[in-house]
Amino acid sequence: MNAQPLNGPDTPSGCPVAHGDADLTRLFGAEAATDPVGIYERLRKEHGSVAPVLLEGDVPAWLVLGYRDNRRVLDNPRQFSRDARIWRDWREGRVSETHPLIPMVGWRPDCVSQDGEPHRRLRRAVTDGLLEASGRGVRRHATHFANKLIDAFADTGRADLVADYAEQLPMLVLTRILGLPASDGLRMVESCAQVFKGGEDALEHNDRIIQILGELAERKRAEPGSDFATALLQHPAELDHEEVVSHLRLVLIAAHTTTSNLLARVLQLVLTDSARLSGLVGGQLNISSVVEEVMWDTPPLSVLPGRFAASDLELGGHHIQEGELLILGLAAGNLDPDVRPDSAVDVQGNQSHLAFSSGPHECPGQNIGQSIIEIGVDLLLHRLPGLRLAVPVEELSSTASTWESRLDRLPVEFSV
Numbered sequence: 001m002n003a004q005p006l007n008g009p010d011t012p013s014g015c016p017v018a019h020g021d022a023d024l025t026r027l028f029g030a031e032a033a034t035d036p037v038g039i040y041e042r043l044r045k046e047h048g049s050v051a052p053v054l055l056e057g058d059v060p061a062w063l064v065l066g067y068r069d070n071r072r073v074l075d076n077p078r079q080f081s082r083d084a085r086i087w088r089d090w091r092e093g094r095v096s097e098t099h100p101l102i103p104m105v106g107w108r109p110d111c112v113s114q115d116g117e118p119h120r121r122l123r124r125a126v127t128d129g130l131l132e133a134s135g136r137g138v139r140r141h142a143t144h145f146a147n148k149l150i151d152a153f154a155d156t157g158r159a160d161l162v163a164d165y166a167e168q169l170p171m172l173v174l175t176r177i178l179g180l181p182a183s184d185g186l187r188m189v190e191s192c193a194q195v196f197k198g199g200e201d202a203l204e205h206n207d208r209i210i211q212i213l214g215e216l217a218e219r220k221r222a223e224p225g226s227d228f229a230t231a232l233l234q235h236p237a238e239l240d241h242e243e244v245v246s247h248l249r250l251v252l253i254a255a256h257t258t259t260s261n262l263l264a265r266v267l268q269l270v271l272t273d274s275a276r277l278s279g280l281v282g283g284q285l286n287i288s289s290v291v292e293e294v295m296w297d298t299p300p301l302s303v304l305p306g307r308f309a310a311s312d313l314e315l316g317g318h319h320i321q322e323g324e325l326l327i328l329g330l331a332a333g334n335l336d337p338d339v340r341p342d343s344a345v346d347v348q349g350n351q352s353h354l355a356f357s358s359g360p361h362e363c364p365g366q367n368i369g370q371s372i373i374e375i376g377v378d379l380l381l382h383r384l385p386g387l388r389l390a391v392p393v394e395e396l397s398s399t400a401s402t403w404e405s406r407l408d409r410l411p412v413e414f415s416v
Contacts, residue, residue, distance in 0.1 A: 024052050024053055024054045024060070025039060025042075025043060025051070025053050025054065026053070026054045026055075026058070027039070027053050027054065027055055027063070027303070027402045028055065028056045028198070028401070028402055032400060032401075032402070033399050033400050033401070034399070034400070036302060036331070036400040036405055037331065037332075037335075040063075040065060040329060040331065040332040040335075041332075043063065043065060044065050044332065047065075047316075047318075048065075048066075048316050048317050048318075049064070049065050049066025049068070049069045049316035049317075049336075049338075050062055050063070050064055050065065050066065050069055050315050050316030050317070050318050050320075051063045051065060052318075053327075055101060055327075055402055056100055056101055056198050056199075056402065057095070057099055057100070057101065059089060059094070059095055059099075059101060059325075060089065060324075060325070061306070061324075061325040061326065061327050062315070062318065062320060062324060062325070062326045062327070063303070063326075063327055063329050063332075064315070064316070064326055064327070064328050064329050064333070065316075065329045065332040065333065065336070066316060066332075066333060066336050066338065067333040067334070067336035067338065067339045067340075067354070068336075068338070068339070069315055069316050069333075070328050070329065070330070070333040070354055070358075071354075071358060072315070073307050073315070073326060073328060074307075074328065074354075074357055074358040074359040074361070074362075075358055075359040076359070077115045077116075077119075077359065077360055077361075078115075078310060079309070079310055079311070079313060080307040080308070080309065080310065080326060081115055081307065081308050081309075081310045082112060082113055082114065082115055082119070082306075082307060082308075082361060083107065083113060083114060083115060083308065084105060084106050084107040084113060084306065084308060085107050086308050086310065086322075086323050087105075087306075087308050087323060087325055088321070088322070088323030088324060088325075089323075089325065090106070091323065098203060100198045100199055100200065100202040100203065101198065102203070103195045103202050103203065103206040104195065104196070104198070104202075104305045104306075104403065105305045105306045105325065108246045108249075108250075109240075109242050109243045109246050110122060110243065110246040110247050110249075110250045111123040111125075111126055111247070111250075111361075112250060112361055115360075119360060119361075121237050122237065122239070122243065122247070123360075123364070124235075124237060125231075125232055125235040125237040125239055125247070126232075126247055126250075126251070126364055127364045128231065128235060129228045129231035129232050129235065130177075130228065130251070130364055130365050130368065132228075132231050133177045133227060133228040133231060134177075134367065134368050134371075138173065138177065138368050138371050138372070139371050139375055141172075141173045141176045141177070142169070142173050142371060142372045142375035142376065143375050143379065145168075145169055145172040145173055145176075146165075146169055146375055146376050146379045146380075147379060147383075148172075149164065149165055149168055149169060149172075150165075150379060150380065150383050150384070152164070154383065154384065154416075155416060156416070157413060157414060157415070157416045158390060158411070158412070158413055158414075159411075159412055159414075160409050160410060160411050160412075161264070161267050161380070161410040161411075161412055162264050162407055162408065162409050162410045163409065165263075165267075165376070165380070166260050166261075166263040166264040166267065166376075166407075166410075167189055167260050167264075168186065168189065169260070169263065169372060169376050170255065170256050170259035170260045170263065170369070170372050171185045171186060171188065171189050171192075171256050171260070172185060172186070173368075173372050174251070174252055174255055174256055176227075177227065177228050177368070178213075178216065178227060178228045178229055178248060178251070178252060179216060179220055179225050179227030179228065179229040179230065180212070180216055184212050184216075187212070188208070188209055188212060188252065188256075189256070190205070191205035191206070191208050191209050192205075192209070192252065192253050192256050192257055193257070193406075195209070195253060196253075196257055196401055196403050196404055197401045198401060198402065209249055209252065209253065210245060210249060213245050213248040213249055213252070214241075214245050216229055216248065217229060217233065217241060217244045217245050217248065220233055221233055228248070228251065229244070229248060232244045232247055232248070251365060254363070254365075255365050255368065255369060257300070257301075257404065258300035258301060258363075258369060259300070259368075259369040259372055259373065261300040261301075261404060261406055261407075262291070262294060262295070262299075262300040262369065262373060263372070263373045263376055263377070264406070264407045264410060265294045265298045265300070265407060266287075266290055266291055266294050266373055266377055267377065267380070267410060268396065268407055268410055269290060269293065269294055270290060270377065270381075271387070271388065271389050271410070271412065272389065272393050272396075276290060277381075277387075280377070280378075280381055281381050281382070287373070287374045287377050287378060288370065288374065290377075291370060291373055291374075292347060292350065292351065292353070293347055295334075295353045295355035295356075296334050296340075296347045296350070296353045296355070297334070297335075297343070298331070298405070299330045299331055299334060299353065299354065299355035300355065300404065301330055301355070301403055301404055302329070302330060302331040302332075302400065302403065302404050302405050303327050303328065303329055303330065303331070303402055303403050303404075304327065304328040304330055304357060304403075305327055305328075305403065306325050306326065306327050307325075307326045307327075307328070308323060308324065308325055308326070309321065309322050309323060309324050309326065310322065327402075328354070328357075330354040330355060330357075331405075333354045334353050334354055334355070384412075384414040384415075385414060385415045386413075386414050386415040387412055387413075387414045388412060388413055388414070389410075389411070389412060389413075390411040390412050390413040391411050396408075396409075396410065397409075
């Protein structure tokens with residue numbers, strides 16, 4: 001394909017006007033970084049449960065805001081394909097292979113980019129590999145690395161639980177599961193973040209991840225081990241080298257980003273609510289119930305890429321054309337007033353949130369992430385007496401990209 005730049009002669013003002021409106025809401029930039037929920041609510045009032053938006057580079061998409069419409073898209077791959085090769089703006093050259101959206105939206109030889117039997121073949125390899133890897137001691141790895149991280153600041157009486165803990169713990173556990181040295185994993189923390197953030201550096205960081213994981217696959221082919229990489233290489237589905245590396249990348253980026261974000265949000269909720277904190281410390285409250293609440297209110301991925309209309313269809317009162325991109329508003333759907341008119345209603349025990357997606361592409365590694373979070377929170381609360389916020393609650397801030405909203409920092413103090 002001969003890709004053309006986005007600012008071509010047929011796209012006035014650099015915007016491919018797929019929705020008949022050149023003044024669409026952009027899901028990037030200063031407003032989107034600081035008030036994504038406000039944008040979702042404004043779009044819901046203006047357009048209903050589905051809204052036309054622009055992504056980075058003024059690439060058009062449909063943002064699905066309604067809970068039921070999200071379910072429809074996620075549960076119906078025949079109508080809403082995961083195969084980006086049918087993406088009209090890519091096919092027609094308005095999005096090049098070097099566009100910053102490609103690492104998140106573009107086609108790759110992995111299970112999330114396929115439907116039907118190709119998806120089932122690759123998904124089996126991933127689920128079997130994760131089951132085998134998780135059976136070899138995820139909770140033990142999480143305990144080991146959580147203690148190691150806490151040891152580094154336990155004598156200081158202060159820490160930033162985002163930078164010093166939540167950003168590192170999931171990656172360290174994942175390096176053990178995948179078969180990577182811990183040093184390689186920590187180098188990729190920044191790269192995973194940049195892939196989600198987008199911008200000029202997204203492709204460079206994506207290439208760095210691919211290089212490290214490609215070297216891992218070659219190493220494990222020569223020297224097999226008890227890890228996810230070896231499980232993929234030896235699976236009866238007979239994945240080729242590119243498929244193995246793509247699935248290592250998929251698990252690494254998705255699992256680290258979602259788990260680290262969710263861990264930070266759970267800690268934020270616990271440390272800003274004395275009743276929850278005392279309930280967890282005293283054993284009257286279960287960590288899993290707090291995690292469920294966070295997955296409803298601040299899911300680790302705010303927006304999920306991407307689905308593509310397999311034919312012309314209607315969704316949320318809008319006409320969607322074949323090949324157009326849809327992105328799933330998980331955070332907006334969880335707060336949809338049609339299914340949750342009062343966001344303050346107790347959601348403990350209710351697992352029907354959208355945080356893990358739904359349908360055939362539902363997250364296969366959610367139990368691993370939850371185990372890491374449960375261990376991580378429990379050890380912090382019991383190893384650091386008097387754990388408390390070191391700043392007023394109103395000083396806590398978040399920065400959003402198109403796909404997620406991340407807590408910037410979580411300064412704490414505790415007794416030594």
